[in-house]
Each structure stands twice: as C-alpha cells, then as structure tokens.
Amino acid sequence: MSLKIALTTLGCKVNQFETAAMREQLLKRGFTAVAFKQAADVYIINTCTVTSKGDMQSRQLIRQAIRRNKAAYIVVTGCYAQTNYRQIQQIQGVDLILGNAEKANIEHYLTDLEKNSPAKTFVGTSVCNRQQSQIGAFLDHTRAFVKIQDGCNQACSYCIVPHARGKSRSQPPELVKEQVKRLIGSGYKEIVFSGINIGVYGQDLSPEISLAGLLRELIQLDGLGRIRLSSIEPTEFSSELIEVLQSDKICPHLHIPLQSAHEEQLKSMNRHYSAAQYQKLVEKLIDNIPHLALGTDVMVGFPGETADIFQHNYRIIEQFPLTYMHVFRYSPRPQTKAADFTDQINDTLKKERSRILRNLSQQKSLQYQQRYLGEVRPGLILNKSDAKTGWLSGLTDNYLKVSVPADKQLTGKIVALHISGIENNRLLGKLVV
Numbered sequence: 001m002s003l004k005i006a007l008t009t010l011g012c013k014v015n016q017f018e019t020a021a022m023r024e025q026l027l028k029r030g031f032t033a034v035a036f037k038q039a040a041d042v043y044i045i046n047t048c049t050v051t052s053k054g055d056m057q058s059r060q061l062i063r064q065a066i067r068r069n070k071a072a073y074i075v076v077t078g079c080y081a082q083t084n085y086r087q088i089q090q091i092q093g094v095d096l097i098l099g100n101a102e103k104a105n106i107e108h109y110l111t112d113l114e115k116n117s118p119a120k121t122f123v124g125t126s127v128c129n130r131q132q133s134q135i136g137a138f139l140d141h142t143r144a145f146v147k148i149q150d151g152c153n154q155a156c157s158y159c160i161v162p163h164a165r166g167k168s169r170s171q172p173p174e175l176v177k178e179q180v181k182r183l184i185g186s187g188y189k190e191i192v193f194s195g196i197n198i199g200v201y202g203q204d205l206s207p208e209i210s211l212a213g214l215l216r217e218l219i220q221l222d223g224l225g226r227i228r229l230s231s232i233e234p235t236e237f238s239s240e241l242i243e244v245l246q247s248d249k250i251c252p253h254l255h256i257p258l259q260s261a262h263e264e265q266l267k268s269m270n271r272h273y274s275a276a277q278y279q280k281l282v283e284k285l286i287d288n289i290p291h292l293a294l295g296t297d298v299m300v301g302f303p304g305e306t307a308d309i310f311q312h313n314y315r316i317i318e319q320f321p322l323t324y325m326h327v328f329r330y331s332p333r334p335q336t337k338a339a340d341f342t343d344q345i346n347d348t349l350k351k352e353r354s355r356i357l358r359n360l361s362q363q364k365s366l367q368y369q370q371r372y373l374g375e376v377r378p379g380l381i382l383n384k385s386d387a388k389t390g391w392l393s394g395l396t397d398n399y400l401k402v403s404v405p406a407d408k409q410l411t412g413k414i415v416a417l418h419i420s421g422i423e424n425n426r427l428l429g430k431l432v433v
Contacts (some may be wrong), residue, residue, distance in 0.1 A: 003113070005031045006040035006065070010057055011048025013194035013230055015078060017135075017147040019046045022077075022106050024135045029107050036065070042073045042113065046103070047080035049164060051331040055080055059091065066093035073113045077103040079164035083335070085123045092117070099123035100165060134179050136186045142382045142412045143228075143395075144188040148176050148214070149195030154233070156259075157270045157341075158302065160333040161196055170201050173214050180218055189225030189414045190251075190380050190395075198229065199236025212241040219249040225380075225414055226397060231255040231297070234273050234281055242288055252289050253399040256282070257297040261316035262309050265302055268338070275316050286321060291377075293323040293368065293399040298357055301330040301350030303341035310353055318360060323368045323399065325361035327354050362425070369427055372400060372419050376432055379417035381410045386426065394429065402429040 005026055009019040022044060023033055034040050043065035047058035058080045065074055076088050077098040085097045095116045096109060102122045109122065138144055151166040152159075171179075183191055195201065202209035211232075218227065228251040244250070260266050261275040286292050298317060300310070317325070329350040332339040379394030379402055386393060386403040392410070394402045394417050402417050403426055416432035 002030050002032045003041040004034045004039070005042045005044065006034050006036045006038060007044040007046065008036040008061055009046045010054060010061070011046075011050065011079065012196075013145045013192060014147050014150065014196060015046050015048065016138075017145040017194055018078075018103060019044075020135050020138050020145070022046070022103060024137070025107050026110070029110075036061075037068075039069055040072055041069075042075065042110065043068070044075045044077065044106070047076060047078035049078075049080040049083050049160060049333070051328065051333075053331065055084065055087075059087075062088070062091055062094060066091075071115075073110075073115065075106070075110070076119075077106070079161070082123060082164045083160060085121055089119055089121065094119040097121040097123060134175075134182060136182050142188075142380060143190045143192055144183040144186075145192045145194050146176065146179050146183070147171065147195060148193050149198050149201045152197045153200070154197065155270055157268060157337040158299070158330060158333065160336055163335050165196050168197055168200055168204060170203070170205050172205060173202070173209055173217065176214060177218060177221070180221060180224070184221065184223045184225075187412060189412060190228060191225075192228045192230060194230045197233065197236075199232040199241075210238070210240065211236075212238060212244045215241075215244045215247075215250065219244075219247050224249055226251055226378075228253060229255075231257060233257065234278050237281055237285070242285065245285075245289055251397045251399070252291045253293040253295075253397070254285065254289075255295040255297075258317070258320075259297060259299045260302065261313045265305065265309060265313075268304060268341070269299075269302065270337075279320065282320060291398045294321065295324045295326065295399070296320075296322055297326045297328060299328050299330050300353040300357060301345040301347075303330070303338055303345065304343045305330075305345055305353075314356065314360070317357070322361075322364050324365045325357060327357045327361060329354050366422075366425065369400065369422055372396075372398075372427075373421065374419065376416050376418050377402075378414050379404075379429075380414050381406055381412065383408075383411045388424070388426075389428075391428075400427055402427040404429045404431060406431055 009015050045061045048054035074094045075096045081097050082099045149170045151168045152162050153168045201211040234256050377396040379396045382393045384393045389403050391403040392406045394404050417429045418432050419429045421428045
C-alpha cells in the first residue's frame with residue numbers, strides 16, 4: 001500500500017510551480033497524493049515569508065497538519081523555512097525542514113520517515129538551483145504555471161525575497177520550451193509564466209536572451225493556446241517586449257508593481273523609477289495593447305508615510321487607468337534595511353489606509369468590468385464554480401472572471417463568452433455557440 005502525501009502552498013506562483021514539481025517527483029516514487037485536509041502519512045508545507053502574515057499562516061498550516069495526524073511525517077520547506085528555520089525548529093512535531101534549493105530534490109530526503117525530534121534541517125546558504133524538474137500536470141488547476149526565472153537582484157529596502165531566493169537566474173530557453181511543449185501535450189490551454197523577476201529573464205545566460213526573445217520563440221509552438229505573464233517591473237519594458245506583447249497568443253494582461261507614487265518614498269524603497277515614468281509607461285502600453293488589463297501592487301504604511309504622503313499617493317493612483325490593485329500593508333522583515341528605519345507606522349493607520357485603497361481598487365475593477373458589458377471575449381473555463389449561482393467560472397484573456405452556465409466537459413477549454421451583466425460585483429455571461 002503506497003503512502004499518502006498531502007501538499008499545500010502559500011505565496012506566489014513560483015511556489016505553486018515548485019509544489020507541483022515536488023508532487024510529481026513523489027508520485028513517480030510511488031506515493032499517492034491526497035488533499036491537504038485529508039489524513040495523510042506525509043504532510044509538506046511550502047511556505048511564504050514575504051510578510052509577517054505569511055509567516056503566521058505558515059505556522060498555522062504546520063500546526064494544522066500536526067493536529068490532523070500526530071503520527072504523520074511533517075515536512076516544512078519554502079521561503080519561511082529558508083530564512084527562519086530556527087523558528088520552525090521550535091514547533092513540536094516538525095520532522096524535516098528543507099531550504100529552497102533542497103526542495104528540488106525532496107525525494108532524496110524522504111527515504112526514511114522516522115519521526116524526528118528535533119527536526120532534521122537541511123537549509124543551505126546557497127539557494128541557486130538553475131535546472132528544475134519538468135512537470136506535466138497541476139492538481140486541481142486548469143491553468144499551468146511555468147517557472148522561467150528565480151531570485152532577484154533588486155535589493156528593495158523592504159523585501160526579504162533576495163535572502164530567501166538568492167540572485168536572479170534564468171531557466172535555459174530550451175528547457176522552458178521543452179516544459180511548455182509538455183504542458184501543451186497535457187492539454188493546457190493557458191500557461192502562466194512565473195518568476196521572482198521575469199523582466200530580467202535571460203540576462204544571466206550565455207548566450208544572452210531576453211524575455212521578448214523567449215516569447216517570440218514560444219508563440220510559434222504548435223497547439224499553444226495562450227501565455228499569461230506574471231509581474232514585470234516598470235523598468236524592464238523594452239520596445240521589443242512591448243511589440244511582442246501585442247501577439248494574440250499573449251494575454252492582454254500585465255501586472256506592474258508601483259508600490260508608491262511618492263518620489264521620496266520610492267527612493268527609500270530603492271525603487272528606480274518615478275511616478276511620472278510609471279504613468280508614461282502605462283499610457284504607452286494601453287496605446288499599443290488593445291483591451292489591456294493592468295494590475296499593480298501598492299504598499300501602505302511604509303516608514304515615513306505621513307497623512308500628506310498617503311493623500312498624495314491616493315490622488316496619483318486614482319488617475320492611473322488600473323484594473324485592480326493588490327494592496328499590501330508594510331511588514332518589517334528581518335535582514336532588510338527598512339526594518340531599521342525609525343519612522344515606522346502603527347498598525348491602526350496601516351489598516352485604515354489599506355481599507356481606503358482597497359475600496360479604490362474595487363471601484364476601478366467595477367469600472368473596467370462595465371466597459372465589457374455586451375462584449376464577447378475568449379475565456380478559459382476553470383474548474384471552479386460560483387458559490388452563489390453554481391455556474392462555472394470563465395477567465396477571459398484580459399483577466400475578467402465571468403460566471404457562465406457551462407457544462408463541466410468544457411473545463412480547461414477556451415470558448416467565446418458573451419458578458420451579459422453584473423450582479424453583486426460578479427460578471428455574468430453565456431457561451432457563444
């Protein structure tokens with residue numbers, strides 16, 4: 001009888017890809033995968049540490065697994081394990097802690113499943129692991145993620161990611177192409193390119209290649225449905241990349257972090273652009289890419305954020321043609337410069353400012369949705385149902401979620417969706433036959 005493994009993931013799409021790679025590696029070794037909420041012999045928690053909330057949620061999931069089966073073998077990996085393994089060692093019941101490099105070879109650490117106290121810990125100082133496992137499927141996902149790059153050289157003053165992920169390094173283009181072909185062969189119609197800083201893809205390779213160059217090659221592949229890109233920094237858009245993004249094989253959806261629209265704060269964050277440069281870029285992208293959905297990250301409560309600075313940010317951001325915003329409350333991270341800044345903001349102010357910007361985000365999302373009432377867009381039918389209607393969800397190329405009365409046999413297929421209405425901030429639609 002094969003042993004049951006249950007995996008769960010916190011954080012970014014890079015982590016989701018790596019969890020899928022671990023799952024596939026262990027299935028080949030004879031394990032059987034079950035849902036994380038079910039009883040299992042081995043629980044694997046792939047953690048996040050971008051914010052203190054991520055740390056807390058990681059600890060919660062670890063303790064949930066321990067309570068679910070006290071005899072189970074508990075494995076903790078990911079960014080929280082990489083940067084804070086000593087905290088995890090204090091949790092009674094954890095058996096194995098793996099750093100980000102070590103999780104790529106997780107099968108080698110699961111040959112002996114004897115309970116350990118204290119936990120065995122394998123966290124290297126180097127997190128560089130250029131080549132990764134090739135995967136063919138994502139459990140419970142109708143979209144596939146491909147990690148094309150890892151690590152970051154940016155050194156933003158608030159960010160712990162370089163400590164957790166190391167320097168930027170790219171997957172060789174031939175391996176990316178092989179991975180994409182494999183996923184096309186598995187039937188995936190949407191492939192999401194993920195990484196920590198994908199805009200610098202290929203700059204560390206020899207011969208050097210750019211993200212634009214990689215995309216030019218991949219959009220020629222037979223059977224490719226569409227590619228969606230994850231976050232790209234505002235300083236990384238070349239004319240060549242903007243040209244390639246106009247291909248109908250690439251989703252008209254970009255996520256470009258802003259963080260702040262205040263010049264002094266951007267300097268304190270070690271962000272190398274101005275609000276004016278950001279606005280100029282956005283205008284150029286919208287002029288060149290029809291139907292572009294534009295998302296961003298905005299941070300509130302960064303040290304030194306006075307009421308005047310917050311109001312300045314609000315006024316500028318209100319003018320940007322954004323589709324949605326991910327609003328983050330600043331969280332001091334160990335080993336980062338901003339954690340030592342003296343003018344920290346209290347949590348009450350952070351929560352209130354976050355609420356105000358989230359309301360603005362909802363307004364912008366509604367405005368964008370209203371633009372497409374009566375329109376027809378290509379949508380990928382997801383394997384998720386709308387809780388209120390029971391209908392399936394479709395995700396359009398320009399990142400609109402539309403509830404449609406579709407047959408489950410259409411799951412994973414791209415179909416034409418007529419967007420017919422809005423109800424309680426939800427788009428409703430129907431299939432165009």
